[in-house]
Amino acid sequence: MKSFKLYSLDVVGDGNSMEIPLVDGLILNKEDEHSTWLLEAYTNLSLYDYFKKISEEDRDIILEAVITKKENAPAYFQTKICSLIRFEEHISVLFQGQMRRNKSDYSELLLDSLIEKGFKGPDLLKEFKEKMQSKPKIKVKHT
Structure with a gap:
């Protein structure tokens, strides 16, 4: 398993994207037989209802992630929300899925x-x- 800093994260869909303001973020390549990745976004409490709706619908969500530093090309992931935790001022959203496109x-x-x-x-x-x-x-x- 390899872990990386999640530099930026956008939810992509229907020809537009929504930037998720990160307080902190982590991305893990599980290096398993399914090529599974985990992405955790620690973000604003104001996004709780948005992610709760997606989670309840159990639908796929496409993420555009920049890993480690701004200069890196974005990577795309097809994911589902597997955990949504609400804290006093922030939320933690854990996504699980596969890389959709490689950086090239x-x-x-x-x-x-x-x-x-x-x-x-x-x-x-x-x-x-x-x-x-x-x-x-x-x-x-x-x-």
Whole structure:
């Protein structure tokens, strides 16, 4: 099992994303036969009802996680909430699931996004190079 600092976390869905403000976060690669990952977000109490509803519906939730430091490309996980604990001022949300895309897929997602925005030729190349350096969040299409 390997553990990492969860630098940032977004819930992704229906062409948009919601940033989860982290007080603290941890991500674990269980390195088991199912390639299971655990992500824990320690966040604002105001998000309790949002996550409680998702948990009660027992539905999948797609997460975009940046691991260890800001410069790293985001990784995508298909998860379910397996624990939701309410504290006085914060909540702990524990997600369990599998990595959906590996980090090398970021360039493909970025390129697709730029083409959809109408970039072509030299402008596409210039914008792609700039975005690969700054690593902006990308809205992911789900089918």
